[in-house]
Amino acid sequence: MIQKSEVTSHIHQAVIDTIIRFATALDTNNWELYRSCFSDTVEVDYSDALGLPSTKVNADVWTSFARACCDPIQTFHVYTNFSVELNGDVAFVRNYHTSRHRRPNTTGGDQYTQYGWYETTLKNSEKGWVISSLRHRIQWCDGNPLVVDSTTDDYKQAEASVFGTKESSL
Template identity: 30%
Template structure:
């Protein structure tokens, strides 16, 4: 792979955003190790394995007209073949049955490992800090 570790890590996070926004669940899986643990509990989604989350998203996101993740302020602490990453996200979206656009934002916390295929996430925890026009909100 070309580029510095920091550039490669940023590319991995951007690939994550593209995978979710294009609903490409094979691409989503490619961001993670086979045994990755993913925790979206701050958004009300039970934590699970890479494949459990990808399968859940493949069903749930079919009804979502569009999402557009922006991932910024990527801070990577690289230590040999591992890295701890904190990044901000902003995600405007159109949710099913809602007339107005919704959006949310917060932080992604990744634990990465360098593999023969490049950097992969073995643990992701999302900290969803805010949500505007959430489904079911008054």
């Protein structure tokens, strides 16, 4: 049986601060800040959004994928309803997200929004709390999913590096 530790207000805030830095980095295209949110290896599960299985990947490679997805668009992430559980130096967080994406384009509307939650595992390291596992769940979406352009060479190369695909899956 897993022993749960008491989550102090200091630990609670430090863990949530990492999640907020993750969102801020996405929305500001600050890829150095984004990378600092992760352990050196991260397990990612974006199967709801990408239709690809979860994978364990080097965080630098994952950061390159996020950059290929988000650099061409504007994003605005809102996170709420944080639930934090602690087991020693490992924290599990579940939080809701509204993830807005915008890119003027010729394939339809210029906005795409995802509504769902993240299930995130963080570990306490010498760098502070860092994400070791990230599971992105989608309850529903609205708008134009082609706002995130999976046809660019940068996207295809980044996706292949993370998921081992030859072509984009979106």
